[in-house]
Amino acid sequence: MTKTVVAVDGPAGSGKSSVSKAAAKRLGFAYLDTGAAYRALAWHVLDSSVNPDEAPAVIASLASFDYAIGTDPDGYGVRVGKTDVTNSIREPRVSAAVSAVARVPEVRAHLTALFRDIIQHTEKRGIVVEGRDITTVVAPDATARILLTASEEARMSRRSAELATESASDVAIALQKRDRADSRVVDFMTAADGVVTVDSTNLNFDETVDAVLDVIRTSQEK
Numbered sequence: 471m472t473k474t475v476v477a478v479d480g481p482a483g484s485g486k487s488s489v490s491k492a493a494a495k496r497l498g499f500a501y502l503d504t505g506a507a508y509r510a511l512a513w514h515v516l517d518s519s520v521n522p523d524e525a526p527a528v529i530a531s532l533a534s535f536d537y538a539i540g541t542d543p544d545g546y547g548v549r550v551g552k553t554d555v556t557n558s559i560r561e562p563r564v565s566a567a568v569s570a571v572a573r574v575p576e577v578r579a580h581l582t583a584l585f586r587d588i589i590q591h592t593e594k595r596g597i598v599v600e601g602r603d604i605t606t607v608v609a610p611d612a613t614a615r616i617l618l619t620a621s622e623e624a625r626m627s628r629r630s631a632e633l634a635t636e637s638a639s640d641v642a643i644a645l646q647k648r649d650r651a652d653s654r655v656v657d658f659m660t661a662a663d664g665v666v667t668v669d670s671t672n673l674n675f676d677e678t679v680d681a682v683l684d685v686i687r688t689s690q691e692k
């Protein structure tokens with residue numbers, strides 16, 4: 471059986487996780503959130519009292535990074551060792567530390583190998599994988615390659631609607647800072663050759679999922 475791999479990249483708050491998860495559910499595919507792995511490593515680094523800006527110490531912490539993630543879009547959990555970190559990796563302190571960890575080349579190589587292993591071993595007939603470098607580095611040969619974008623204004627207002635405990639301006643500053651830092655490492659703002667852009671600025675959630683499903687269907691027909 472040929473496995474369908476769908477690669478989705480985009481900036482923070484563009485809808486990668488929610489849209490990819492919904493598309494995977496509709497197709498009966500597995501779903502892999504690669505940002506969760508970078509977040510889990512940032513959580514592990516902080517939990518080990520390592521400074522995320524000290525690359526050699528971050529690299530050393532990979533040896534004790536016992537990471538597991540589910541790929542069921544209906545209920546996936548993230549674990550580091552025996553600790554369930556599904557919710558704690560979304561805390562602002564982890565979001566603030568994750569870019570420093572993600573810029574270390576050894577970290578990227580380690581996690582890329584992990585993602586490829588998960589993609590290869592999925593038991594479903596397809597998998598939707600989302601992140602920043604999936605279309606270009608992790609799975610450049612994917613069946614469908616999508617850049618999911620939305621204007622900065624739309625992304626900020628969607629994200630601040632989610633985070634009721636934080637002010638809209640704090641959310642906006644954190645999101646801009648993370649995108650700026652991340653885009654120094656990976657270009658997820660421009661579509662690479664063969665990558666289809668889906669701009670959700672003027673689409674509602676269901677319309678965005680439908681647009682992504684259209685791209686997948688068209689790619690499968692090729």
Ligand SMILES: Nc1ncnc2c1ncn2[C@@H]1O[C@H](COP(=O)(O)OP(=O)(O)OP(=O)(O)O)[C@@H](O)[C@H]1O
Pocket residue numbers: 480481482483484485486487488489505628629632670673674675676678
């Ligand atoms: N087209 C859309 N219209 C309205 N809301 C949307 C749309 N797409 C996504 N959303 C909402 O925007 C919010 C952010 O989406 P999501 O968390 O999936 O983004 P993300 O790209 O994975 O972000 P991050 O990279 O920061 O994890 C969610 O509340 C989601 O439901």
Ligand SMILES: Nc1ccn([C@@H]2O[C@H](COP(=O)(O)O)[C@@H](O)[C@H]2O)c(=O)n1
Pocket residue numbers: 482504505506508509568569572600601602603604648652
């Ligand atoms: N392929 C990826 C995915 C994520 N990152 C880094 O992880 C951070 C968190 O990702 P979210 O999708 O959960 O927002 C992100 O800010 C990047 O630093 C990455 O480098 N490559």
